[in-house]
Amino acid sequence: MDIKEIINQRYVMPDASLDRLRQCLSEVSYPKGFRVLENGKIEKDIFFIKNGIVRAYTSVDGKEITFWVGKEGATLVSMKGYVNDEPGYETMELMEDSVLYVLKKKKLKELFTEDLHIANWGRRYAEMELLATEERLISMLSAIASERYKELLEKEPDLLQRLPLGNIATYLGITQASLSRIRAQIK
Numbered sequence: 001m002d003i004k005e006i007i008n009q010r011y012v013m014p015d016a017s018l019d020r021l022r023q024c025l026s027e028v029s030y031p032k033g034f035r036v037l038e039n040g041k042i043e044k045d046i047f048f049i050k051n052g053i054v055r056a057y058t059s060v061d062g063k064e065i066t067f068w069v070g071k072e073g074a075t076l077v078s079m080k081g082y083v084n085d086e087p088g089y090e091t092m093e094l095m096e097d098s099v100l101y102v103l104k105k106k107k108l109k110e111l112f113t114e115d116l117h118i119a120n121w122g123r124r125y126a127e128m129e130l131l132a133t134e135e136r137l138i139s140m141l142s143a144i145a146s147e148r149y150k151e152l153l154e155k156e157p158d159l160l161q162r163l164p165l166g167n168i169a170t171y172l173g174i175t176q177a178s179l180s181r182i183r184a185q186i187k
Helices: 002-010 017-023 078-082 105-114 117-140 145-155 165-172 177-187
Strands: 028-032 036-039 045-051 051-061 063-071 093-094 098-104
Touching: 002 017, 002 045, 017 105, 017 177, 028 177, 045 105, 051 165, 063 165, 098 105, 117 145, 117 165, 145 165, 165 177
Parallel strands: none
Antiparallel strands: 028 098, 036 093, 045 098, 051 063, 051 093
């Protein structure tokens, strides 16, 4: 996905502002399994997925719990690192060979003060991420596992081909055995 598409899906900026932002980005490629962000480290970069898929996870009682999945167009950022300059609690691991755009936090903050359109894009990004987090939390607290799986099938069917079932199970908040039962019932 081109960076213009990624930016404009949040907030459409004038070309001059988009060009200023684009000039601050670099493109990097990493292999499957690469950890873009690591638990316990302060991350100062922001990443946008051009091509690939990533999962964010944390360890609970020695088990990896996938709590977020991003694919083309998604943004990778450690909010604790970005907001508070503190080590993050998450690890973000590429699940496919991937191409990312990278933006330095320091440069983005400069752009926020210099360009109102870029600042508005950042505000809109934060608003949309907050809404998505709220929707996911409500779903996890109110929907039964089979409903969460059906919702995933409707909204993100390609994830079932791109991620291991164990990661999908923890993302849905269930065991892999429960996921297998749900899948068998739905077929």
